[in-house]
Amino acid sequence: MFQSRTHTCNDLRMEHVGQTVKIVGWMENVREVGSSLAFVILRDFYGTTQVVLETEEMLASIKGLNKESTISVEGVVRERDSKNPKMATGDIEVVPTKIEVLGRCRYNELPFQVGRSREADETLRLKYRYLDLRNPEVKNNIVLRCNVVAALRAAMTEHGFLEITTPILTASSPEGARDYLVPSRKHPGKFYALPQAPQQFKQLLMASGFDRYFQIAPCFRDEDARGDRSPGEFYQLDMEMAFANQDDVFAVLEDVLPPIFAKYGKYNVASSAPFKRIPFTEAMETYGSDKPDLRIDLTVTDVTELLGDCGFGPFEGNVVKAIPVTDFTATRKQIDKLCADVEVQSGNKAYWFKLDEKGEIAGGIAKFLQDKKDAIIAALDLKPNTFVGLTAGKKGVAQKTAGVLRSKLGAMCPNHMDTERYEFCWIVDFPMYEIGEESGELEFCHNPFSMPNGGAEILDKAHAGEVDPLTITAFQYDLVCNGVELSSGAVRNHDPEIMVKAFELVRLGEDAVKAKFPAMYNAFCYGAPPHAGIAPGVDRMVMLLAGEESIREIIPFPMNKNAQDLMMDAPGTVEQKQLDELSIAIVRHEDDEA
Known part of the structure; x- marks a missing residue:
């Protein structure tokens, strides 16, 4: 017996044929054939089952019911004449003797088809998130998240860490982002802040004599959304160790994370311990980024001395970086789009030339490079049919633009990027x-x-x-996976x-x-005591494991890009009485939205 049912909609198989069962769920689809035959697909959290209505009485029990109504079905399991190999329960069907309406859907038209909700406009998906979550694809991401969090908790406990919760209402602290402030009723004019991270508390725990602390910590930062960052709140695996150094922290995560990625990840290959360690300056020089995607085999070369005086205006007086790409097959149209995309993302232009099949420098800025042809080929070890992407500017600008260019070149060149793997590295010495x-x-x-x-x-x-x-x-370090910064950490100044x-x-x-x-x-x-810690982002981790590009796909109730909860209509207005209790007056500015 499973609650008010004998089986879930994913349980029934051929061995249940002839048994009387009771299943419950949502009416996903109804197909009527004549006046006394209908096929209903019933869906619950676990799966789907086909229900066949073969009498006018049974058909009448669902007449007028809209899709997504919830019903209870009691009946007999039988073998299907026409089996459906795409359904786990596709060998059987249930012939009901009783149908009870549990929850009626009162809308003829749904905002989107539940099974295709991911194709709908994101605004609609967030407003009707409870319908979106009925989609098995969306639901499975949340189930994955639950399993990953449970696995993290178990692994940290096995490593001797104690789960200790820290305060949500605390003092404002300079963590690098804007605080969410909470006014105090008892102390007019003073404010609590929601923690950007449990940083000070976990260090205080080390000073209190606790040896190993962790928690799945909620963090709150008033910052803009990105594909890998949700506005408002996020969760991290926060940890701290007393009498520990950088190597101790690395050893724990290198032991905890690979089994979880191997078990729950979309890809079967992941880095094994020890993860590669790359100093910050080397990462910026070699990859143009402090969160390099090591699945891409392309690297950045400094060619300032070689090309700085070639006569091309943007190179003069600037640092110049080059990224050679062998066996490059993109068209001129694709190259133009590549350069345009780099400029949009980095705010700085990218340039190019190529060594063609005949060994000649052609395309892009080639006319400025002819006098240096032999030196360029030797310095970059160029082979025929090699594309060379170029960036220029002050050192930091040239590096970061090269990092964007490298990532986009990897994405458009399958022979230079192994997408089906998880590649970890540590960035150290920030x-x-x-x-x-x-x-x-x-x-x-x-x-x-x-x-x-x-x-x-x-x-x-x-x-x-x-x-x-x-x-x-500093003894500061970042953990990076597939070009995504999973966490920052440090040996603390105690x-x-x-x-x-x-x-x-x-x-x-x-x-x-x-x-x-x-x-x-x-x-x-x-x-x-000397102590050190780190805090991998749970949301980003699950996003990588699920193979999703947007972090909102793995959060149960995410906000939109403007930090709005469209489902709950937050942030919203409050009554004047509440403001008065908090000694708050709202001051309107001319440029405020109505």
Whole structure:
């Protein structure tokens, strides 16, 4: 017995022929043949079963019912005359003796066909998400997510980690994105913040004496959507280890993740431990990205000295990068589209030439390169029928544009990209500091709580002017899979003196550090262990496992690109009484939407 049924709609097989059963579900399809014969496909969470109505009485029991109504069917299982190999239950059918309507669908027209909901407009899918989730393809992604989360929990527990939940209402903290703020009723004018990550809490747990912590942590960031990032909230496998270094963290994830990807992934091949480690500077030089897709065998070469003075205007005074692609067969139209797509995504132009079958440089900017033909062929080791993509600009611009070009070249050249696999790598030795685009001043590049390579000594030299802060690297690392950043992590700065020195370089003194991070600073003053951690994104992980391009496909109730929940109509207005209780007044600006 399974709840109010004897079997699910995926259970029945030939061995059940002759048995009286009770199944329940949604009427997926109804096909009437004459006045006393109809075929109903009944669908529940588990599968589908065909029900055959052979009397006027039975047919009358569903007359007027719209598709997607829920019914209960009691009847006898028999062998089908015309079997359906596409259905798991395709060898049998149920002939009902009783049909009961459990939940009537009151709409003649559905916003979309449930079985083809993925073809519908996304706005409709999000507004009627409860119908979209009835589609087995959509439902299966959510089931996958549940299984992956369960597997992660089991694996972390097996590795000696304790699952500890941390607060949702907390203090605002500079994590690199905008906070979601929650006004306090009892403390007018003050606000809680939803955590961008449990960063400080998990470090405090290490200072509290816990050795290994994890949780499937909800995180909240007020940032724009992307294909691999959902606005509003997301979940991560948050973990931290006391008395640990970078290698300890790597060892855990290299043991936890490969079996899960092997079991649940769309592809059968995945990297085995140890994952490749690539320093940040090398990743940017070789792949043009700090999240390189290693399934692509193309690499970036610096040709600034070779081509900087070739007479082509965009190259003069700039860094120039080249990506050779052997056995290139794209048409001129495809090349033009490639360059246009790169410009749209990167904001910077891409250029090209090719070495044709006769060994001549042709196409694109070839006329500027004829005098350097032999040097170019030697430097790039070019063979006939090789395409060379080029980018130029300041170093960072040239690198990042080359990274976009490399990814798009890989996608259009199957002989240079093995799509049917999961390729992991670690990006290590990130810069500790950078010059802020808006401020123009020195800022933390990644996590401000990271331990610098060289510890207090390197920071002292930076304060003394003996070392450029931009050359300082940190024990920060990213886990990348198939060009998607799964997580960032770091060995933490657990020493209050080193922490203050690190913050002083970005114009925050000891008093400011104490004020912004009072609990962490004080806890570390009581003797904190060295500790390290990381937090792989669960949503991105499941997206990769499912082979989906949009992260919204694996989230049960996602927001749209504008951070709106169309189903629940959120964000929405509230009553004036609620605002008054919170001491909040809404100020309208002329450019605000009505």
